[in-house]
Amino acid sequence: xxxxxxxxxxxxxxxxxxxxxxxxxxxxxxxxxxxxxxxxxxxxxxxxxxxxxxxxxxxxxxxxxxxxxxxxxxxxxxxxxxxxxxxxxxxxxxxxxxxxxxxxxxxxxxxxxxxxxxxxxxxxxxxxxxxxxxxxxxxxxxxxxxxxxxxxxxxxxxxxxxxxxxxxxxxxxxxxxxxxxxxxxxxxxxxxxxxxxxxxxxxxxxxxxxxxxxxxxxxxxxxxxxxxxxxxxxxxxxxxxxxxxxxxxxxxxxxxxxxxxxxxxxxxxxxxxxxxxxxxxxxxxxxxxxxxxxxxxxxxxxxxxxxxxxxxxxxxxxxxxxxxxxxxxxxxxxxxxxxxxxxxxxxxxxxxx
Numbered sequence: 001x002x003x004x005x006x007x008x009x010x011x012x013x014x015x016x017x018x019x020x021x022x023x024x025x026x027x028x029x030x031x032x033x034x035x036x037x038x039x040x041x042x043x044x045x046x047x048x049x050x051x052x053x054x055x056x057x058x059x060x061x062x063x064x065x066x067x068x069x070x071x072x073x074x075x076x077x078x079x080x081x082x083x084x085x086x087x088x089x090x091x092x093x094x095x096x097x098x099x100x101x102x103x104x105x106x107x108x109x110x111x112x113x114x115x116x117x118x119x120x121x122x123x124x125x126x127x128x129x130x131x132x133x134x135x136x137x138x139x140x141x142x143x144x145x146x147x148x149x150x151x152x153x154x155x156x157x158x159x160x161x162x163x164x165x166x167x168x169x170x171x172x173x174x175x176x177x178x179x180x181x182x183x184x185x186x187x188x189x190x191x192x193x194x195x196x197x198x199x200x201x202x203x204x205x206x207x208x209x210x211x212x213x214x215x216x217x218x219x220x221x222x223x224x225x226x227x228x229x230x231x232x233x234x235x236x237x238x239x240x241x242x243x244x245x246x247x248x249x250x251x252x253x254x255x256x257x258x259x260x261x262x263x264x265x266x267x268x269x270x271x272x273x274x275x276x277x278x279x280x281x282x283x284x285x286x287x288x289x290x291x292x293x294x295x296x297x298x299x300x301x302x303x304x305x306x307x308x309x310x311x312x313x314x315x316x317x318x319x320x321x322x323x324x325x326x327x328x329x330x331x332x333x334x335x336x337x338x339x340x341x342x343x344x345x346x347x348x349x350x351x352x353x
Contacts, residue, residue, distance in 0.1 A: 008161065017044060044351045045228050046097060047117070051090030051125055064275065079133060080126060087125035091117045106262060148238025155335065180209075183233075186240040194239075201239050223290065223297070224256035224266045230288060233266055236275050244283025245273065252291035260299070260351060261325040262337065268301040268347050271318040276345065297353040308340040 019041060062082060067075050095113055098104040104112060183205050190198040210228060213231040231249060240247045269286060276284040319338065326334040329350060337348040 006247070011049075013048075015048075018245050019044075028273050032169075043094075043098070043103075045089055047094045047121060048124075050094040050097070051087050051121060054086045054231065055125065055129055057134070058086065060280065063133065080130065083125050083129040084122045087121040088118055089123075091121035103136065105183055119177055182274075183236055186236060189240060197239050201236050204232050204236050208236070219262055219325070220259040221262045222256060223254075223258045223299075226260055226262070227251060227256075227288075227290065230269050234271060234273075234286070237277075241273075241277060241283060242281075245277050246283065246285040247287065250289045250290070252289075254290060254292050254297060258351065258353075259295050260297075260349065261322070261329045263302070264322050264325055264349060265299055267318045267322050268299075268349070270344070271347070272301055272303035274318075275308070276303035280305070293350060295350055297350070299349040299351075301347050303345050305345055307342045307345050 013133050055166055059079070059082065063075075063079060066078050070078065082337065092109075092113055095104060095109045095117060099106050129232075183201070187198050187205070190201060234245070234247050234249075238247070265288070269288060272284075272286045276286065283302050288303070289300040291298055291300075317342075319336065323336045326336055326349065333352045336351060337346075337352050339346040339348075
C-alpha cells in the first residue's frame with residue numbers, strides 16, 4: 001500500500017512537471033496545435049519519469065552522507081552537480097526509449113540530447129531539486145528546533161516537579177517533628193504523675209505514627225484516614241489537658257475517600273490546641289466539621305480562643321505550612337480560609353472536586 005501511494009504521488013508530480021514543461025518550453029495549445037501539445041506533454045512526462053525516480057531515490061540517501069562530511073558551500077555544490085548528472089543520465093535514457101518505440105531515429109539521439117534535451121532536463125531538475133532540497137532542509141531545521149524546544153520544556157517541567165516535590169518533602173519534615181515533639185512533651189509530663197496514662201498515650205502515639213508512615217509515599221490521604229489521625233491526636237492531648245480540652249468531630253454525609261494533604265487537618269487542630277487551649281487556665285473548645293460547602297468539600301476547625309489576624313500569618317507558622325502544602329498538592333483546587341476574631345476562630349480548608 002505504501003509503495004502504491006509513493007508511485008501514485010510520483011506519477012502525479014511527474015505529470016504536473018510535464019504540463020509545466022509543455023507550457024514553458026512548448027508554448028501550450030494557444031500557440032501550437034493540440035496534437036503537438038499532447039505529443040510534447042507525453043514526451044515531457046517520459047523525461048520526468050526517467051529523471052524523477054533517480055533523483056528521489058538517490059538524492060535523499062546521498063545528501064545526509066555528504067552533509068555530515070563537508071562544509072555547506074561544498075555540500076550545495078556537490079548536490080547541484082549530482083542533480084545535473086542524474087538529469088543528464090535520465091534524459092539520455094528517455095531518448096533511448098523514444099528511439100526504441102520508433103519516435104526518434106537512433107542516429108538523432110546524440111544530436112537531440114545535446115541540442116535541447118540536456119539543457120531543459122538539467123534546468124528543470126535543478127529548479128525542482130534545489131527547491132525541494134531547500135524546503136526539506138528548512139523543515140529539518142524546524143523539526144530540530146521544535147524537538148529542542150519540547151525537550152527544554154520537558155526538562156523545565158521535570159525540574160519544576162522535582163523542586164515542588166523537594167519543597168513538599170521539606171514542609172512535611174517540618175510538620176512531623178513539630179507534632180512529634182508536642183506529643184512527647186505530653187508523655188513526659190504524664191510519666192511522673194500518671195504512668196498508666198503515659199503508657200496509654202505512648203500506645204496512641206505509636207498508632208498515630210504508624211498511620212503516618214504507612215502513607216509516607218503519598219502526600220495525599222483519604223479524608224477518613226485524616227479524621228482518624230485527628231481523633232487519635234485529640235485523645236492524646238485530652239490525656240494531657242483533661243477537662244480543659246473539649247472537642248467534637250462532626251462529619252456530614254460526604255465522600256470520605258476525598259483526598260487531602262496528609263496531616264493538613266491535624267495541623268489546624270494542633271494549632272487550635274496550642275493557642276486556644278494550652279495558654280488558658282479554663283482551656284477551650286475545639287470543633288471539627290467536615291461538610292459540603294458552596295464550592296466543594298469544606299473542613300472547618302473552630303475554637304473559642306482569643307483570635308488573631310489571619311492576614312498576618314508568618315512564614316513557618318503551622319497555618320502557613322498548611323497553605324503551602326495545599327498549593328503544592330492541590331494547586332488552584334484548594335484554598336485556606338482564616339476568620340479570626342476574639343472568642344471565635346474559624347480556619348477552613350476548601351477543596352474543589
